[in-house]
Amino acid sequence: MEKYSRCMEKSIALINERIRDGNAHVVTADQMPAIVAELGEEGALAEVDVVTTGTFGAMCSSGAFLNFGHAEPPIRMERVWLNDVEAYGGIAAVDAYIGATQQSDTQGEEYGGAHVIEEFVSGRSIELRAMSKGTDCYPRRTIATELLLEDLNQAVMCNPRNAYQRYNAATNSSDRLLHTYMGTLLPSFGNITYSGAGTLNPISNDPKFRVIGGGVPIFLGGGKGMVIGEGTQHSPGGGFGTLMVTGDMKGMDPGFVRAATMHGYGVTLYVGVGIPLPVVDIGVVRSTAVRDEDIEVDIMDYGIPQRSRPSLRKTTYAELRSGTIELSGEDVRTSSLSSYRRAKAVAVALKEWVVRGEMLMAAPTRPIDPSRVARPMHETARTPRVLDIMDKKVVTIGQDELIREAAARLLKGETNHLPVIGDEGKLVGIVTTYDISKAVVNPSKGSKVRDIMKRHVVTTTPDEAVDIAVQKLERYNISALPVVDMENHVIAMLTAMNLGKLFGGRWLK
Amino acid sequence: MKLLVTFSKKAGRKPIIAQVVKDTGVLINVERALIDSSEGEALIDIPDDMCQIVREKMANLGATVRLLDREISIDESECVDCGACVSICPQEVFYLDGDWKLSIHQGRCVLCGRCITACPHGALSQLGEP
Numbered sequence: 189m190e191k192y193s194r195c196m197e198k199s200i201a202l203i204n205e206r207i208r209d210g211n212a213h214v215v216t217a218d219q220m221p222a223i224v225a226e227l228g229e230e231g232a233l234a235e236v237d238v239v240t241t242g243t244f245g246a247m248c249s250s251g252a253f254l255n256f257g258h259a260e261p262p263i264r265m266e267r268v269w270l271n272d273v274e275a276y277g278g279i280a281a282v283d284a285y286i287g288a289t290q291q292s293d294t295q296g297e298e299y300g301g302a303h304v305i306e307e308f309v310s311g312r313s314i315e316l317r318a319m320s321k322g323t324d325c326y327p328r329r330t331i332a333t334e335l336l337l338e339d340l341n342q343a344v345m346c347n348p349r350n351a352y353q354r355y356n357a358a359t360n361s362s363d364r365l366l367h368t369y370m371g372t373l374l375p376s377f378g379n380i381t382y383s384g385a386g387t388l389n390p391i392s393n394d395p396k397f398r399v400i401g402g403g404v405p406i407f408l409g410g411g412k413g414m415v416i417g418e419g420t421q422h423s424p425g426g427g428f429g430t431l432m433v434t435g436d437m438k439g440m441d442p443g444f445v446r447a448a449t450m451h452g453y454g455v456t457l458y459v460g461v462g463i464p465l466p467v468v469d470i471g472v473v474r475s476t477a478v479r480d481e482d483i484e485v486d487i488m489d490y491g492i493p494q495r496s497r498p499s500l501r502k503t504t505y506a507e508l509r510s511g512t513i514e515l516s517g518e519d520v521r522t523s524s525l526s527s528y529r530r531a532k533a534v535a536v537a538l539k540e541w542v543v544r545g546e547m548l549m550a551a552p553t554r555p556i557d558p559s560r561v562a563r564p565m566h567e568t569a570r571t572p573r574v575l576d577i578m579d580k581k582v583v584t585i586g587q588d589e590l591i592r593e594a595a596a597r598l599l600k601g602e603t604n605h606l607p608v609i610g611d612e613g614k615l616v617g618i619v620t621t622y623d624i625s626k627a628v629v630n631p632s633k634g635s636k637v638r639d640i641m642k643r644h645v646v647t648t649t650p651d652e653a654v655d656i657a658v659q660k661l662e663r664y665n666i667s668a669l670p671v672v673d674m675e676n677h678v679i680a681m682l683t684a685m686n687l688g689k690l691f692g693g694r695w696l697k
Numbered sequence: 698m699k700l701l702v703t704f705s706k707k708a709g710r711k712p713i714i715a716q717v718v719k720d721t722g723v724l725i726n727v728e729r730a731l732i733d734s735s736e737g738e739a740l741i742d743i744p745d746d747m748c749q750i751v752r753e754k755m756a757n758l759g760a761t762v763r764l765l766d767r768e769i770s771i772d773e774s775e776c777v778d779c780g781a782c783v784s785i786c787p788q789e790v791f792y793l794d795g796d797w798k799l800s801i802h803q804g805r806c807v808l809c810g811r812c813i814t815a816c817p818h819g820a821l822s823q824l825g826e827p
């Protein structure tokens with residue numbers, strides 16, 4: 189009878205009693221599916237007291253509050269650099285927040301806030317530089333000193349958004365190699381990248397936030413920490429919950445706090461986060477039985493530079509981890525950006541803490557809403573579109589006209605680019621002043637426009653954002669884009685000049 | 698055995714590799730070649746026992762030869778076994794083993810260098826005998 193009632197529900201107090209007595213049965217989350225399959229839900233509830241989770245991946249939204257103590261004479265630091273990486277100094281006199289993705293003023297994407305954090309945790313010394321205007325109470329204007337983590341009064345990691353419940357996978361339909369925060373994406377669907385620990389992920393093991401919430405103890409970067417509450421952009425309604433977490437950097441381990449550079453994108457911090465889940469009822473048993481097969485994500489096309497990228501298909505972590513995925517009939521290779529091996533190491537380390545009685549369970553003191561959905565940015569100023577600045581006066585030429593005629597039109601139209609129009613009035617090519625000059629010097633190629641035109645034309649559309657059009661100009665190193673409608677009719681031109689005139693050159697590098 | 702052969706523009710006019718094949722009778726597998734206006738570079742694969750003779754011959758023809766005994770090299774202290782290098786390698790050199798640890802298939806790498814920039818942790822580099 190006693191056993192039966194214990195099976196229906198288990199209090200956190202009881203679980204903690206078992207942990208203190210050294211009798212708690214603790215397993216890692218990847219073992220739960222098999223345990224539940226073998227013992228059934230009630231059996232698993234009776235058997236398992238704590239399930240430990242873990243994830244280890246790029247968590248850009250990370251950083252730390254540092255307190256340096258007062259110097260003699262004292263300074264009220266306004267701008268602060270750590271190894272040439274600027275930290276936010278707008279908090280009192282000797283506090284600063286070092287953000288993981290902030291890049292070095294001198295080394296660019298090779299070094300950033302993440303590296304400063306990793307070096308501090310590794311016991312290396314960091315150069316602090318700071319400036320101030322000087323006040324009556326804080327007369328000093330500059331300071332430079334070498335600091336170790338142990339020299340700081342506090343170094344509190346405080347990460348606004350960590351431990352994403354899951355993350356959409358990425359691929360690239362375009363013909364260019366892309367460097368993104370999802371890693372290197374090969375052209376023409378050459379690969380798929382993904383991130384996340386799947387069956388080991390903390391929130392995926394408690395998607396209703398029944399035992400995860402503010403005040404719950406966690407593993408953070410190898411040290412002990414705590415969930416503060418929901419993370420920024422928390423969107424569990426759509427399956428993308430996040431957590432805000434904190435922990436003392438002084439207890440951390442460099443194996444679980446690793447700076448990284450996503451080439452062509454920037455600096456980020458790989459952080460290990462794990463949460464122990466007390467198995468208090470059947471609900472927790474069920475949610476911790478989640479497998480890689482059960483966690484779905486979309487494969488997004490990063491070849492399309494819009495917030496609402498199209499999803500190509502759905503997949504699961506099981507499929508992603510298998511190494512290849514079929515995408516429109518082709519086998520495409522997959523790569524993870526986060527480390528499953530180290531996620532498992534987080535869950536195992538956490539398990540050992542609980543087994544040894546070094547971490548007790550706590551109920552959330554501040555519940556997290558499991559249904560919220562994050563909204564996109566409320567933009568008050570409309571993003572400029574090509575429509576707003578394009579030149580509607582467009583001079584074109586037919587593909588069967590003579591090169592001579594093209595030259596005359598270029599002169600008369602005071603332009604350097606002539607879109608070439610085919611039989612149905614559609615864009616088929618482009619000729620530039622340079623092409624014409626070449627044809628004059630070397631007339632052997634033919635006498636008609638079609639003989640010398642470039643057939644691969646980079647175009648834009650009226651509703652494309654100006655920033656995207658500018659990216660095209662820069663990427664292909666060209667100075668004009670024909671603006672086409674849905675039927676590929678040229679309706680205007682967008683030239684570097686339009687941009688320069690209207691925006692005082694702000695858009696051009 | 699892999700050799701990285703670098704030749705200057707002047708020497709590049711002569712068909713060095715073809716010449717060496719002809720003179721030595723060694724079959725040379727060209728895995729990668731990059732030749733621009735001023736310099737040429739080719740990664741070749743040859744049978745181990747022919748290494749010495751091919752190296753000498755190439756050096757005589759004015760090329761610099763570097764022995765690549767290591768292919769791509771992984772710094773174990775930096776690698777976190779994420780696997781970001783796996784899908785971008787054209788030669789399928791990398792894979793995660795049964796314990797999700799990064800492993801490599803020996804002998805496949807053509808030193809294209811793509812993985813070096815793709816690794817977020819700077820764990821990969823090209824090492825060879827200078």
Ligand code: SF4
Pocket residue numbers: 771775776777778779780781782783799815816817818819820821
């Ligand atoms: S990308 Fe770098 S860190 Fe990741 S598995 Fe490959 S070598 Fe290791």
Ligand code: SF4
Pocket residue numbers: 769785786787788789790791805806807808809810811812813
């Ligand atoms: S250098 Fe190229 S071929 Fe060699 S392992 Fe790296 S990506 Fe693969």
